[in-house]
Amino acid sequence: MKYQVQEKCLTIYLPREVDHHNAEEMKREADAVIDRNHIKYVIFDFEKTDFMDSSGIGVIMGRYKTICLIGGEIWAVHANARIRKILTLSGAAKIMQIYDEEDKV
Template identity: 40%
Template sequence: MKHAIYEVVDDRLVVHLPGEVDDHSSGRIQEETEKYLQGGGIRYMIFDFTNTSFMDSSGIGVLLGRYKRMKQLGGNVAVFGEDNRIKRILNISGIYQIMESLTK
């Protein structure tokens, strides 16, 4: 999967991330999620890492930016489907301090 896929379920926006979340894909993810937020009604954003094997600092930037934006709107952000490599990146970057992991 080269591009993120966006799915709205009730008041949740699920962002199925591509295989690589890097400088090339991050700007697009930021823009697309903003379009959904401007439509109103989104209270939760869930980033699905199931198909993601690589993420760099620009991906962390997207997560932080979307977290701040959702807080402005009174909503929240969570992550899901992260493998051990992505878990390590999220842990080191402090993302788990502000976002819940829905992965069991």
């Protein structure tokens, strides 16, 4: 998993395809990093991602459960139309901030 930690913010650079196969490892690594660095904000960067199924939603929801306990937030950036559809359909869009390409943070 590619990631970057800046202060209390963790950016996860998601792979091209997010499915059950690579979700397991991502969960494990993300949890370790969150724990170790007292992370309060998690940014999921979908720049490289063109496929995601419900296992990816599981990764997001699971991290949200941890992060919201300490009053943090989760964000999604660079999500294409397909990814946004998946996020909306699953209800994940309601618990996270989704930034469009244009309005860079």
